[in-house]
Amino acid sequence: MTSQQLFYLIIFILVIDFIIDKYLDYLNAKHFDDEIPMLLDDVYDKEAYQKSQHYKKENFKFSSIISIFSFVLTIAFFFFDGFAYVDQLSRSISNHPILITLIFFGIIMLGSDILTTPLAYYQTFVIEE
Incomplete structure (x- = not known):
């Protein structure tokens, strides 16, 4: 494949x-x-x-x-190629395989949190009323 x-x-x-x-x-x-x-x-x-x-x-x-x-x-x-970009960014920060993995997923999670926090805020404080 x-x-x-x-x-x-x-x-x-x-x-x-x-x-x-x-x-x-x-x-x-x-x-x-x-x-x-x-x-x-x-x-x-x-x-x-x-x-x-x-x-x-x-x-x-x-x-x-x-x-x-x-x-x-x-x-x-x-x-x-967003994942490839995040991978390159992670590899530019560290050469250690475990740190590269942690940085990669840390960047993905941080980006996800930044995008979903306003939506979660709206769902919790506007819809829940």
Whole structure:
């Protein structure tokens, strides 16, 4: 298997995983407007149930936006050689294999945290209200 084939296999797996995940999320979201089942009618308060369903809808919309953003960013990182750039940067800082690995993943995690912190803040303090 050539490196080109491996590259496209990884992209294919990422795309299939994303499609399946979004399809399953969609199937779950179709039932957000369902009424309380008859067996649980006396257990749940209708108003609290409606409020929880509204929260699920808002959270679903926002989570969908975040996952699409993350997917596009990951694919772009692959196609524009982002991982190769981070690897070169890591190797320019150290020659020790373990340190190179730690620096590589540290840069990836730092970048991920910088991009996702504002989104997590919005989800926690705006949607949770």
